[in-house]
Amino acid sequence: MHPSIIPLLEAQGYKVDYCPKITELEVFEIISQYTGLIVRSKIFVGIDILKRAINLKFIARAGAGMDQIVEEEVRKRHISLINAPEGNRDAVAEHAIGMLLALFNKFNTADREVRNGVWLREENRGIELGGKTVGIIGYGNNGKAFSKRLTGFECEVLTFDILQKNFNDNNAKAVTMEEVFEKADIVSFHVPLTPITDKLANTEYFKKFKKNIWVINTSRGQVVVLKDLLDMIEVGKVNGACLDVLEIENLIKFKSSDLGTYTKLVNNPKVLLTPHVAGWTHESYQKINEVLAQKIEQLNIVD
DSSP: OOTTHHHHHHTTTOOOOOOTTOOHHHHHHHGGGOSEEEEOSSSOBOHHHHHHOTTOOEEEESSSOOTTBOHHHHHHTTOEEEEOHHHHHHHHHHHHHHHHHHHHTTHHHHHHHHHTTOOOSGGGOOOOOTTOEEEEEOOSHHHHHHHHHHGGGTOEEEEEOSSSOSOBOSSOEEOOHHHHHHHOSEEEEOOOOOTTTTTOBSHHHHHTOSSOEEEEEOSOGGGBOHHHHHHHHHHTSEEEEEESOOSOOOGGGOOHHHHHHHHHHHTOTTEEEOOSOTTOOHHHHHHHHHHHHHHHHHTOOOO
């Protein structure tokens, strides 16, 4: 957490213990003492922790994704659950735009070539983003921030969100998934990880697009099946991919089959990779605290 979280909460009357290096076992031992718990992605908040959290009134996720928290169990215990997607939405949107422009203009390969004394112009001819049709899957904070930036490139933006239907705003048009399949040049995922979105983008999904597409994933790695994505790149159905997240992000946990997919991924010039940092800017680091502090204050737990 950015250190500003401590004075922000102390100003509300909380005593704050900041423990960035705490282990799961240590959480088990002390959680019964606490009114609130703020987590990023290090700790899985499941039944084992919740059984011990006898005084817990709220859990705050410093970020957007709630997939490491068993939400149903939290709500059964009448514990308030909040997150802060507003804090990093601008960072994610800018990162997605940056990755897409870099991929379209072959920045990753062109930079490497020039540094090695190779000067190839035709081979590094770029593609313009302007005029492309972009399908945004998931139209929450991140999806909306991304669509806002796409309007500056005069893109047609189509959105599909299972929770938000029949709506339009100044930056995008809500459509059916069938229309996204029909018209999109680019598909960008901005969804939480749920049973519905887990392995959503697989071979069958990609084949439904009428055009050959570009793929962006700044949501959760498990949304896109990497082996299927690579297969679709190989046959030309997917032109290229911008991936800030992977199905497995801990290299130690790779099986031999996973390692093979990863090796193909990193050696493919049509794939641009970043280490799950789309929402991880200096500015968002502090904005997330401000959003959480405001939402915690609205809970009115401290007299």
